[in-house]
Amino acid sequence: MSSRSHPHPTTQADRPRLSRDYFARSAVEVAREILxxxxxxxxxxxxxxxxxxxxxxxYIGPEDLASHARHGHTDRNSAMWGEPGHAYVYFTYGxxxxxxxxxxxxxxxxxxxxxxxxxxxxxETIRKRRNRPDPQLTDGPAKLCQSLAIxxxxxxxxxxxxxxxxxxxxxxxxxxxxxTIGPRVGLNHVPEPWLSQPWRFRVNPGFxxxxxxxxxxx
DNA sequence: AGGACGATTAACT
DNA sequence: GTTAATCGTCCTG
Numbered sequence: 001m002s003s004r005s006h007p008h009p010t011t012q013a014d015r016p017r018l019s020r021d022y023f024a025r026s027a028v029e030v031a032r033e034i035l036x037x038x039x040x041x042x043x044x045x046x047x048x049x050x051x052x053x054x055x056x057x058x059y060i061g062p063e064d065l066a067s068h069a070r071h072g073h074t075d076r077n078s079a080m081w082g083e084p085g086h087a088y089v090y091f092t093y094g095x096x097x098x099x100x101x102x103x104x105x106x107x108x109x110x111x112x113x114x115x116x117x118x119x120x121x122x123x124e125t126i127r128k129r130r131n132r133p134d135p136q137l138t139d140g141p142a143k144l145c146q147s148l149a150i151x152x153x154x155x156x157x158x159x160x161x162x163x164x165x166x167x168x169x170x171x172x173x174x175x176x177x178x179x180t181i182g183p184r185v186g187l188n189h190v191p192e193p194w195l196s197q198p199w200r201f202r203v204n205p206g207f208x209x210x211x212x213x214x215x216x217x218x
Numbered sequence: 219a220g221g222a223c224g225a226t227t228a229a230c231t
Numbered sequence: 232g233t234t235a236a237t238c239g240t241c242c243t244g
Contacts (some may be wrong), residue, residue, distance in 0.1 A: 057225070059225075066225070067225085068225080071240095071241070071242090074240080074241075075240085076239085076240065076241090090225090090239095090240095091238085091239065091240090092224055092225075092226070092238095092239080092240095093223095093224060093226055093227080093236080093237070093238080093239095094224090094236070094237030094238035094239070095226080095227085095236070095237055095238080096224095096226050096227075098225065098226085100225085111225095113225055115225085140226070140227070141225070141226075142226050142227065143226090143227080184225070185225080186224085186225050186226065187225070188223080188224075188225095189223080189224095190225095
């Protein structure tokens with residue numbers, strides 16, 4: 001099956017994917033809960049890449065002045081307004097792609113920005129694409145997209161169908177004591193209260209790496 | 219038509 | 232700590 005040169009005990013065959021119902025909740029709830037789940041990328045005719053999500057932010061709707069939904073339904077943010085469980089992928093700063101997971105009920109534009117992960121499968125491929133030291137491979141939203149070859153082709157992609165090329169698997173449970181909650185980052189010209197809402201969720205550095213080492217029987 | 223700016227990153231002082 | 236890179240999107244007029 002796998003073309004990896006050495007087995008990795010934490011790499012498993014597909015488990016049940018996170019379902020439409022999973023995403024059909026508030027963005028804040030989903031942003032917290034997806035920590036530790038596994039983001040899986042199947043590249044057509046190529047390899048299978050994956051990693052455990054370590055950081056996410058919630059964008060709750062049109063009233064949230066930090067959200068792209070603040071301008072209403074536009075061509076770019078169209079995926080946000082659709083069915084939950086799809087990807088919203090956008091281009092910014094003239095060079096970077098960002099991955100969001102559409103949440104909330106159909107018609108309400110909630111989204112969760114995936115800001116970081118700990119790589120699992122496809123590490124060699126990711127290293128080639130990033131050409132950086134391991135800690136800096138996927139510790140940012142644009143780095144993660146570069147690593148997994150996520151771009152505009154995946155905008156609107158359905159994460160909850162069998163043929164999905166991008167989806168989530170259950171991963172490891174992250175206890176509250178291992179999560180740091182704070183304001184979202186990179187927001188400019190965003191007024192209060194939106195600027196300071198504690199909608200960024202991050203797994204404490206080291207927690208997942210330690211856990212993964214134990215699981216792989218080190 | 220023009221301009222401001224961006225849910226970032228890497229390099230630099 | 233600061234700043235350049237780089238261009239699509241959305242606003243104003």
